Amino acid sequence: xxxxxxxxxxxxxxxxxxxxxxxxxxxxxxxxxxxxxxxxxxxxxxxxxxxxxxxxxxxxxxxxxxxxxxxxxxxxxxxxxxxxxxxxxxxxxxxxxxxxxxxxxxxxxxxxxxxxxxxxxxxxxxxxxxxxxxxxxxxxxxxxxxxxxxxxxxxxxxxxxxxxxxxxxxxxxxxxxxxxxxxxxxxxxxxxxxxxxxxxxxxxxxxxxxxxxxxxxxxxxxxxxxxxxxxxxxxxxxxxxxxxxxxxxxxxxxxxxxxxxxxxxxxxxxxxxxxxxxxxxxxxxxxxxxxxxxxxxxxxxxxxxxxx
Amino acid sequence: xxxxxxxxxxxxxxxxxxxxxxxxxxxxxxxxxxxxxxxxxxxxxxxxxxxxxxxxxxxxxxxxxxxxxxxxxxxxxxxxxxxxxxxxxxxxxxxxxxxxxxxxxxxxxxxxxxxxxxxxxxxxxxxxxxxxxxxxxxxxxxxxxxxxxxxxxxxxxxxxxxxxxxxxxxxxxxxxxxxxxxxxxxxxxxxxxxxxxxxxxxxxxxxxxxxxxxxxxxxxxxxxxxxxxxx
Numbered sequence: 001x002x003x004x005x006x007x008x009x010x011x012x013x014x015x016x017x018x019x020x021x022x023x024x025x026x027x028x029x030x031x032x033x034x035x036x037x038x039x040x041x042x043x044x045x046x047x048x049x050x051x052x053x054x055x056x057x058x059x060x061x062x063x064x065x066x067x068x069x070x071x072x073x074x075x076x077x078x079x080x081x082x083x084x085x086x087x088x089x090x091x092x093x094x095x096x097x098x099x100x101x102x103x104x105x106x107x108x109x110x111x112x113x114x115x116x117x118x119x120x121x122x123x124x125x126x127x128x129x130x131x132x133x134x135x136x137x138x139x140x141x142x143x144x145x146x147x148x149x150x151x152x153x154x155x156x157x158x159x160x161x162x163x164x165x166x167x168x169x170x171x172x173x174x175x176x177x178x179x180x181x182x183x184x185x186x187x188x189x190x191x192x193x194x195x196x197x198x199x200x201x202x203x204x205x206x207x208x209x210x211x212x213x214x215x216x217x218x219x220x221x222x223x224x225x226x227x228x229x230x231x232x233x234x235x236x237x238x239x240x241x242x243x244x245x246x247x248x249x250x251x252x253x254x255x256x257x258x259x260x261x262x263x264x265x266x267x268x269x270x271x272x273x274x275x276x277x278x279x280x281x282x283x284x285x286x287x288x289x290x291x292x293x294x295x296x297x298x299x300x301x302x303x304x305x306x307x308x
Numbered sequence: 309x310x311x312x313x314x315x316x317x318x319x320x321x322x323x324x325x326x327x328x329x330x331x332x333x334x335x336x337x338x339x340x341x342x343x344x345x346x347x348x349x350x351x352x353x354x355x356x357x358x359x360x361x362x363x364x365x366x367x368x369x370x371x372x373x374x375x376x377x378x379x380x381x382x383x384x385x386x387x388x389x390x391x392x393x394x395x396x397x398x399x400x401x402x403x404x405x406x407x408x409x410x411x412x413x414x415x416x417x418x419x420x421x422x423x424x425x426x427x428x429x430x431x432x433x434x435x436x437x438x439x440x441x442x443x444x445x446x447x448x449x450x451x452x453x454x455x456x457x458x459x460x461x462x463x464x465x466x467x468x469x470x471x472x473x474x475x476x477x478x479x480x481x482x483x484x485x486x487x488x489x490x491x492x493x494x495x496x497x498x499x500x501x502x503x504x505x506x507x508x509x510x511x512x513x514x515x516x517x518x519x520x521x522x523x524x525x526x527x528x529x530x531x532x533x534x535x536x537x538x539x
Contacts, residue, residue, distance in 0.1 A: 183410075186399070190407050193396040200356050200390070201452070202382040202411030 005139045005155045006276065012157045014272020015265075016230070019168030020223045022264035024241045025248040026175060026257060027219030033255025034192040034212045037091060037101045041108040042220055043242025045083060048112060049075045049221025050127075050233035051120050057127045065130035068229070075225045076218040083217030087210045096209065109238075116235040129160040129229035164226045171222065172261060179257065188212060192255065244271075247287050251294050253304025263302065309334045309491035310355070310386070310460040315364035315374075317354035323362060324350045325515045332460060332491040337482065339494045339502045339523070342512035343537050348495045349391060351512070352462045355493075356388050357381040369459055382411045387458030391465045391495075393449040395437040401448055402433040408455030422454045425481055443474035450481060460491040467501055479505055499537075503527050511536045 028042045052075040057067030086108060094100045136156045138149045179185040191198040191208045199205050220241070224233075231237070248267050252259030267287050274283035294301060310332040318324040324347045332338045340348050353359045355366050357378035366374035373384050382388070396404050409419060423430045426447045432440060437448060446466060453461060463482070467475040482505055486492060496502045502509065503523055511518030518536060526533055 186403055186406065189398055190396045190403075193398055194394050196358055197390065197394045197396065198407075199358060199378040200382055200388045201407050201456075202379050203407070204377075204379045 002141075005137075005152045007273065008137065008139070009155055009157075010273040010276035011269060012161065012272075013276065014269040015165050016161050016227075016268075017271055018265045018268020019165045020227045021241070021244055021248060021268045022172060022261050023168050023223035023226070024220045025245040025252070025260050025264050026172065027216035027223075028245045029249045029252070029255060029257060029260040030175075030188075030212055030219075031216035032249065033257075034188050035091075035096060035209050036098055037096060037213070038098070038105070039213075039216065040102060040105040040242070041086075041112060042105075042216070042245060043238030043240075044109050044112040044116075045079050045217035045238075046220040046224045046241045047116065047233075047235060047238035048079050048082065049224030050228040050231075050237060051116055051235070052078055052221070053225040053228050054120075054125050054127050054233040064128035068127065068130040068225075071127065071225050071228075072222070076221040079221035080214035080218035084210045084214040087213040091213070092206060092209070113235060113238070120233075120235060122235065124232040124234040126232045127228045129158075131159055131163075132229075133159040135159055135162070160229060164230075167226060168223070171219070175219070176257060184211070244287070247291050249301075250291050251302060253301025256301065256303040259301055259303025309336075309369055310493065311367040312351070312355060313365050313367065315351075315354055315366060316362040317350055317359045318362065319350075319359070323515070325354060327364065328512070328515070328517045329364075330493075330510055330517065330520070332493050334459075334491050335486055335489045336507045337486050337492045337494055337505055338508045338510055339496060339506035340510050340512055341496075341499070341502065341533070341537055342518075346512045347515040348512055349464055350515075352388065352390075352464050352493070352495065355381075355462060356386065382456055385412065385456065385459035387453035387456045387461045389449050389453045389461070389463045389466055391468065393445045395445055395448055395452070397438040398436065400434050400436055401429055401440070404437050404448055404452050405429075405455050408452040412456050414455055414457050418455055418457055422451045425454070425484065426451050443470050443477075446470060446474065446478060450478065454485075458490060460493070461485065463492065463494045463496075465495055465497060467496065467498065475501065499530075499533050509533075 024042070024046055028039060031037055031039050031042070053071035056071040056074050057064070060067035060070050090104050090108065091101055094104055134156050135158065136151045139152050139155060140147050140149055179189065187203055187208055191203060191205055195205055244267060248263045249260055251267070252263035271283045271287065274286060312328060312330045314327040314329050316323060316326050328351060330338065340351060342348050350359065354361060357374065357376065361374055365372055368384050368386055371384060373381050373386065376384070396407060405419060405422070428444060429447055429451055432444065437445065440448060450466065466478050470478070479501070482492060482494070494502070494506065503526055506523040508520060509523050509526055510520045513536065
């Protein structure tokens with residue numbers, strides 16, 4: 001096989017990573033943008049989504065699609081509700097102080113992680129994909145009779161992976177429409193711009209905060225449900241998405257949704273391609289190096305605006 | 309209309325205001341004068357519920373608004389035009405006004421009336437708020453507060469850093485509002501600007517209320533002003 005099909009394969013794998021990463025990172029970015037809270041527990045909300053997806057699929061039984069669809073609805077809602085409760089009982093009492101909320105969400109991280117270990121256990125458990133056909137991909141090559149299609153061995157993806165990319169794209173469009181086209185989005189952006197003035201114009205900031213924290217966690221959970229048929233649910237699976245989300249949010253610009261999505265695609269694709277050709281470790285090293293460079297030369301991120 | 313009763317407030321444990329009282333009647337402009345750091349902005353934030361009161365109470369049209377959560381204070385009819393304008397950046401002019409309209413569920417007719425006062429904003433409705441000129445931003449900050457149809461209005465240094473023609477325009481609007489029966493509390497550094505529009509002047513010294521007198525009295529004898537805020 002030549003280099004071309006390899007790159008296509010690596011890009012497809014990378015696109016799945018990018019899709020899931022974009023959802024997770026947008027959740028983190030929303031929470032930071034609107035609430036100025038650095039949510040260290042974000043990865044645990046991701047993990048909870050995957051674990052709850054396993055429980056739901058396990059209990060439902062029957063056709064895998066049934067359990068998966070139920071998980072797709074139940075997990076984000078349940079995780080969102082847990083996040084709202086955490087916001088109202090912990091973050092609100094800290095008055096959303098930037099430093100203290102970091103410490104509080106670190107605590108939340110360990111509480112969620114250990115509770116999951118105690119109840120769900122240390123095993124990694126799979127959730128069956130609702131559909132999973134192998135799709136062989138064609139490649140074109142110049143043969144004796146000019147350009148022709150053929151199917152290189154090993155160049156394939158699954159219908160489920162393509163569906164993950166599509167679903168993530170659709171949800172991201174939904175989030176974008178929510179922020180720019182709806183009243184609640186307007187209220188969220190006003191709160192993001194100036195919390196005190198939002199209060200002075202009758203916006204119930206505490207309710208907006210609870211909603212945003214729930215929405216951010218729900219997005220992470222949704223991303224996890226999408227990836228769990230590919231990756232399995234495990235109580236420590238939240239660490240990688242958390243690190244990558246932070247990388248993406250910093251590169252994209254804190255609080256900028258388009259920047260976050262673009263950075264997720266950049267990091268996801270390069271992660272896929274570098275992992276296939278070199279090693280996954282090199283991919284992480286380069287991503288972290290990129291964060292360092294962005295912080296030095298463009299601290300507000302590629303698409304961020306400097307705080308006034 | 310707006311009544312501050314012996315309010316005390318501050319930031320954290322640092323108390324800035326001590327037992328400050330003031331009345332602003334319907335259709336009256338009261339100006340708050342004081343040196344830098346005397347607590348003028350603190351008075352406004354405390355009235356809006358943005359700072360917790362350490363004592364005293366705030367009444368609007370007889371209702372004790374200081375007992376309500378901060379976001380319900382504007383819904384009771386208290387408008388705030390803060391120092392430095394503090395528009396919602398990233399939102400367009402129309403969206404900034406919509407936030408104002410929504411606070412008390414004012415309708416399109418309110419928006420039309422407000423735009424009547426600031427025709428310049430009508431041409432800029434889809435422009436991001438932060439791209440407006442300084443004067444236009446002040447117009448927008450004022451218009452946003454007027455979208456509440458406020459019973460009382462707090463203005464913190466509305467003419468700061470504006471060119472004379474803009475200052476005139478803002479002053480015209482303030483006078484129009486007085487005629488419409490709005491109670492206006494104005495903080496202003498420039499004494500000339502104050503004396504030409506104010507009905508009464510209240511002095512604030514180190515967080516405590518000083519004399520309250522008719523503006524006409526001060527226009528006749530400027531030395532009183534110098535005694536309070538002169539250098």
